[in-house]
Amino acid sequence: MKLPIYLDYQATTPVDPRVLTAMLPWFTEKFGNPASRSHPYGWEAEQAVETAREQVAALIGADPREIVFTSGATESDNLAITGVARFNRARGDHIITLVTEHKAVLDTCRHLEADEGFRVTYLPVEPSGLVDLQRLAAAITDQTILVSIMAVNNEVGVIQPLAEIGALCRARKVYFHCDAAQGVGKIPLDVDKMNIDLLSISAHKIYGPKGIGALYVRRRPRVRLKALIHGGGHERGMRSGTLSTPLIVGLGAACAFSQQEMPAESRRLLALRQRLYEGITARLTHVGVNGDLEQRVPGNLNLSFGYVEGESLMMAIKDVAVSSGSACTSASLEPSYVLRAMGVGEEMAHTSIRFGLGRQTTDEEVKFVIDKVVTAVEKLRDMSPLWDMVQEGIDPSTVQWSGH
Amino acid sequence: MSYNDKVLDHYENPRNVGVLDKNDDRVGTGMVGAPACGDVMRLQIRVNDQGVIDDAKFKTFGCGSAIASSSLVTEWIKGKTLDEALAIKNTQVAEELALPPVKIHCSVLAEDAIKSAIQDYRRKQQAKE
Numbered sequence: 001m002k003l004p005i006y007l008d009y010q011a012t013t014p015v016d017p018r019v020l021t022a023m024l025p026w027f028t029e030k031f032g033n034p035a036s037r038s039h040p041y042g043w044e045a046e047q048a049v050e051t052a053r054e055q056v057a058a059l060i061g062a063d064p065r066e067i068v069f070t071s072g073a074t075e076s077d078n079l080a081i082t083g084v085a086r087f088n089r090a091r092g093d094h095i096i097t098l099v100t101e102h103k104a105v106l107d108t109c110r111h112l113e114a115d116e117g118f119r120v121t122y123l124p125v126e127p128s129g130l131v132d133l134q135r136l137a138a139a140i141t142d143q144t145i146l147v148s149i150m151a152v153n154n155e156v157g158v159i160q161p162l163a164e165i166g167a168l169c170r171a172r173k174v175y176f177h178c179d180a181a182q183g184v185g186k187i188p189l190d191v192d193k194m195n196i197d198l199l200s201i202s203a204h205k206i207y208g209p210k211g212i213g214a215l216y217v218r219r220r221p222r223v224r225l226k227a228l229i230h231g232g233g234h235e236r237g238m239r240s241g242t243l244s245t246p247l248i249v250g251l252g253a254a255c256a257f258s259q260q261e262m263p264a265e266s267r268r269l270l271a272l273r274q275r276l277y278e279g280i281t282a283r284l285t286h287v288g289v290n291g292d293l294e295q296r297v298p299g300n301l302n303l304s305f306g307y308v309e310g311e312s313l314m315m316a317i318k319d320v321a322v323s324s325g326s327a328c329t330s331a332s333l334e335p336s337y338v339l340r341a342m343g344v345g346e347e348m349a350h351t352s353i354r355f356g357l358g359r360q361t362t363d364e365e366v367k368f369v370i371d372k373v374v375t376a377v378e379k380l381r382d383m384s385p386l387w388d389m390v391q392e393g394i395d396p397s398t399v400q401w402s403g404h
Numbered sequence: 405m406s407y408n409d410k411v412l413d414h415y416e417n418p419r420n421v422g423v424l425d426k427n428d429d430r431v432g433t434g435m436v437g438a439p440a441c442g443d444v445m446r447l448q449i450r451v452n453d454q455g456v457i458d459d460a461k462f463k464t465f466g467c468g469s470a471i472a473s474s475s476l477v478t479e480w481i482k483g484k485t486l487d488e489a490l491a492i493k494n495t496q497v498a499e500e501l502a503l504p505p506v507k508i509h510c511s512v513l514a515e516d517a518i519k520s521a522i523q524d525y526r527r528k529q530q531a532k533e
Binding site: 307308309311312315326335345346347350382383384385386387388396397401402 | 407412415418421423435436437438439440441442443444445446462463464465466467468470471
């Protein structure tokens with residue numbers, strides 16, 4: 001067993017060796033520019049890019065001509081939101097999103113508000129982390145041009161009701177953009193059935209390389225957007241810049257493997273997550289799950305360990321690579337905005353740990369992690385004044401704290 | 405972020421974790437911080453007839469630097485008079501543990517904990533008189 005055990009698959013994943021093998025020739029002997037139309041170097045590169053486009057499209061039920069390659073999901077989010085907003089300015093100036101979206105969406109919206117005069121509604125979420133559909137419906141006005149809601153939250157793994165959101169947006173003639181960086185390859189997605197108009201994809205979350213992603217842009221009915229990167233008119237004018245054949249081949253291969261293996265891998269990960277959750281909660285009290293446990297991707301478990309601060313817990317389990325919603329792990333000293341938006345109290349947000357399971361996670365690793373976590377939490381509770389209070393029957397949340 | 409060796413040492417082998425009898429009038433208890441801020445320190449001192457701190461215990465909910473700061477000050481204040489203990493500044497703690505700027509508040513909390521424990525002890529002594 002290799003230490004530290006990697007349980008941070010929502011942050012990134014290793015490149016699958018099969019993906020790397022597929023990519024390698026396109027760095028060296030097959031180095032042609034896919035835009036070169038005058039010789040076989042260009043033709044074979046173009047062929048490889050088009051095959052990858054088909055593989056990406058197949059995973060989300062799209063047409064290959066609806067796939068635009070980008071540098072990753074952050075660029076895709078920027079292009080979708082800013083591009084659609086600018087193109088449709090005459091139709092309306094209102095955008096709706098969720099407070100728990102990724103920063104790539106939130107910060108893009110903030111810029112449109114501050115610099116370009118758009119109005120943005122940041123909808124709250126339920127304690128489960130899910131959107132309230134009635135609240136969404138009520139927020140749409142005749143000025144609304146775009147709804148941007150993620151498929152799967154990066155911190156708590158909850159899956160938003162995409163088909164219902166899509167149906168609502170279609171009925172109200174509002175574009176629906178979905179940041180699916182954490183959903184693609186993990187849950188079945190179908191842009192037609194779910195009425196998704198734009199969808200952001202990242203390769204490195206699905207065992208592909210970093211630095212490549214895609215944006216799905218619907219053709220029928222056609223979604224038009226203003227490009228952010230200008231130049232040679234690549235990707236039907238939506239994203240200029242020479243295509244990176246090896247990275248695109250890697251994204252395509254990663255999509256193809258994810259699609260083939262999704263049913264079996266989902267079952268496997270769900271069983272492992274169940275074991276992890278039950279193994280921990282069988283031996284520790286005061287452990288809470290953050291976010292809906294049912295409407296969640298199999299590879300995510302986000303737990304709060306009452307009266308144990310998240311960063312100190314991560315130090316104690318340093319043989320396990322995880323992440324925390326604790327403020328102490330961020331430069332801002334603010335605990336996770338996602339957990340806070342779900343109504344998780346600040347004191348519990350400080351105690352949260354995100355366990356991300358993935359393709360290399362084994363049963364043996366899960367057992368090891370359970371032991372490490374239980375031992376560490378017990379040790380830290382022994383030195384926690386809050387835990388002492390709980391043992392004396394005092395609820396620390398009822399105490400008047402001075403703060404600092 | 406990787407941790408400084410001294411922080412790791414105090415975190416992995418914390419000195420003087422524990423509890424003193426808070427009803428003993430030779431014991432002063434200081435509780436500072438708040439769960440919502442991510443750190444709570446409880447520092448206890450026991451003072452002998454000569455006015456010297458002869459024992460100190462702590463329990464801390466907080467990050468590794470908070471635990472290390474409280475562990476360190478329990479070592480420092482033992483054997484000191486109350487006035488000597490009050491002279492300990494957070495900057496000394498921060499310097500000893502090489503705390504980065506975002507962790508300076510942990511050392512501030514440790515200084516506050518000493519003050520709070522001594523204040524509690526002195527209040528008890530005044531009440532006796």
